[in-house]
Amino acid sequence: MYKKIVAIALCSVGLSSVALASDPIAAGSVANLTNRGDYVLFEVVSGQTNSCANCPPDPAGLGPGGYCWVATSQTLEVQMILTAMAHGLLFSGRVYSLATDCTVYQITL
Numbered sequence: 001m002y003k004k005i006v007a008i009a010l011c012s013v014g015l016s017s018v019a020l021a022s023d024p025i026a027a028g029s030v031a032n033l034t035n036r037g038d039y040v041l042f043e044v045v046s047g048q049t050n051s052c053a054n055c056p057p058d059p060a061g062l063g064p065g066g067y068c069w070v071a072t073s074q075t076l077e078v079q080m081i082l083t084a085m086a087h088g089l090l091f092s093g094r095v096y097s098l099a100t101d102c103t104v105y106q107i108t109l
Contacts (some may be wrong), residue, residue: 055102
């Protein structure tokens with residue numbers, strides 16, 4: 001029997017931030033998880049496509065880009081990312097902007 005797990009997390013944002021345009025992260029597997037500075041960086045991969053490929057360098061300025069990220073202080077989001085990776089769950093969500101700010105503010109497993 002197949003069991004579907006659905007979880008959604010919305011990070012703490014003001015209502016004015018939610019109204020801003022944002023970009024989706026297509027469903028895929030969490031890959032290449034890393035910690036840089038105060039951020040957890042990761043890719044969301046489906047086939048050969050990384051949904052975070054067009055992201056800018058991380059806020060710590062320690063990477064070349066191509067990763068989505070959450071702050072290490074966002075423990076619920078970090079736990080969801082680790083859960084998706086450990087259990088092979090599909091991950092999708094939203095970032096503020098794939099061109100300028102790949103902070104993940106919504107997660108769906």
